[in-house]
Amino acid sequence: MKISNRIRSIPEVGNNAWAIFEKAQKLREQGIDVTMLSIGDHETITPEPIIDHMAQAARRGNTGYASIPGMAPLRAAIADRAGASVENVFVTPGGQFALFEALMATIDPGDKVAILDPYYATYPITIRAAGGQPVIARALPDAGFQPDFDDLDRVLHDAKVLLINSPNNPTGAIYPRETMERIAALCIKHDVWLISDEVYDTQVWEGEHISPRTLPDMAQRTIVIGSMSKSHVMTGFRLGWLIAPEFLVSAVFELAIATTYGVPGFIQEAAAFALREGDAIAEETTARYRRRRDLAVQTLQGANGVRMSAPQGAMYVMLDIRATGLSGNAFAESLLDTHHIAVMPGEGFGQAAAGHLRVSLTLPDEDLVRALRTLTDHAASLL
Numbered sequence: 001m002k003i004s005n006r007i008r009s010i011p012e013v014g015n016n017a018w019a020i021f022e023k024a025q026k027l028r029e030q031g032i033d034v035t036m037l038s039i040g041d042h043e044t045i046t047p048e049p050i051i052d053h054m055a056q057a058a059r060r061g062n063t064g065y066a067s068i069p070g071m072a073p074l075r076a077a078i079a080d081r082a083g084a085s086v087e088n089v090f091v092t093p094g095g096q097f098a099l100f101e102a103l104m105a106t107i108d109p110g111d112k113v114a115i116l117d118p119y120y121a122t123y124p125i126t127i128r129a130a131g132g133q134p135v136i137a138r139a140l141p142d143a144g145f146q147p148d149f150d151d152l153d154r155v156l157h158d159a160k161v162l163l164i165n166s167p168n169n170p171t172g173a174i175y176p177r178e179t180m181e182r183i184a185a186l187c188i189k190h191d192v193w194l195i196s197d198e199v200y201d202t203q204v205w206e207g208e209h210i211s212p213r214t215l216p217d218m219a220q221r222t223i224v225i226g227s228m229s230k231s232h233v234m235t236g237f238r239l240g241w242l243i244a245p246e247f248l249v250s251a252v253f254e255l256a257i258a259t260t261y262g263v264p265g266f267i268q269e270a271a272a273f274a275l276r277e278g279d280a281i282a283e284e285t286t287a288r289y290r291r292r293r294d295l296a297v298q299t300l301q302g303a304n305g306v307r308m309s310a311p312q313g314a315m316y317v318m319l320d321i322r323a324t325g326l327s328g329n330a331f332a333e334s335l336l337d338t339h340h341i342a343v344m345p346g347e348g349f350g351q352a353a354a355g356h357l358r359v360s361l362t363l364p365d366e367d368l369v370r371a372l373r374t375l376t377d378h379a380a381s382l383l
Contacts (some may be wrong), residue, residue, distance in 0.1 A: 017121035017348025024342035054270035066265035095227030095240035103130035117350035147163035172311020322355035
């Protein structure tokens with residue numbers, strides 16, 4: 001007996017982006033205190049009002065099968081947030097599954113999906129899981145990780161979909177209006193779908209967030225991915241959505257029947273409450289990461305062996321450690337082994353991120369500063 005080729009083709013051999021995180025988890029299981037700056041999970045629990053509302057919904061009896069596209073109050077709240085209609089919204093178990101559904105609805109086996117390097121680590125494996133082939137266009141590190149439009153034009157000529165992410169994980173780059181307009185023009189030129197991953201849309205430190213769906217002639221070819229995970233500290237609730245043309249929303253309904261059969265009603269009620277009543281929660285979360293971003297910039301300024309471009313958004317900093325002579329993988333291994341601090345090596349995010357680290361801002365302020373100083377001291381010791 002053997003595993004299907006479909007599953008075996010998903011991972012990229014020799015490039016496990018989560019290897020350091022998994023090693024750190026094993027150390028924790030052995031009772032070793034490890035500082036986690038690897039994955040983008042909040043160190044605080046979901047705010048009590050959201051948990052209470054979820055529990056009340058369950059106790060009231062909302063524990064059966066829920067509406068598969070999403071309960072009407074939640075879809076309405078998401079639509080209001082995005083300036084869309086309810087018919088454009090489909091609720092999913094997390095933003096990651098929304099991405100999988102969007103790809104399943106737009107590509108056939110062997111179709112090419114263009115992504116910008118650096119990219120979020122799940123993009124290539126999700127594309128392959130949906131039967132597609134990832135093709136890479138460069139973002140330019142010396143231009144704030146903005147797209148190389150000549151390269152993007154080249155890869156889109158035979159692609160079916162372009163997948164973008166702004167605010168960007170891992171780089172923290174935000175695509176300004178001019179960039180989004182050029183992306184939109186290329187999508188129209190090559191007649192491709194645009195999937196816009198906007199899960200960090202509340203974490204904007206410089207500039208503004210522009211959703212390409214709002215640009216002229218783009219609503220009918222754009223799918224927006226959203227989530228409650230980052231804005232309302234609800235990572236474990238697995239509540240996301242896609243916003244798309246009505247005909248695509250109708251199509252993903254069929255996929256949901258065959259896979260998830262919807263999201264639990266008591267979780268949907270909690271999400272609707274959070275969107276309707278939780279502005280203060282979202283604002284507090286945004287303020288926390290803005291403060292930590294500023295602390296990180298101050299702490300890392302002038303560090304020997306570490307170079308950083310201040311992130312414009314999201315909850316990470318991207319550090320260039322090539323001056324140490326180590327790869328991102330080797331540096332991360334050394335930092336974990338020596339100081340029990342776990343970060344994400346840049347190599348898991350694409351070739352353009354090689355020799356970099358992605359550091360999550362997911363520690364209390366003083367602990368974060370202490371960990372960053374240890375990281376920079378470690379880098380300096382390697383020079």
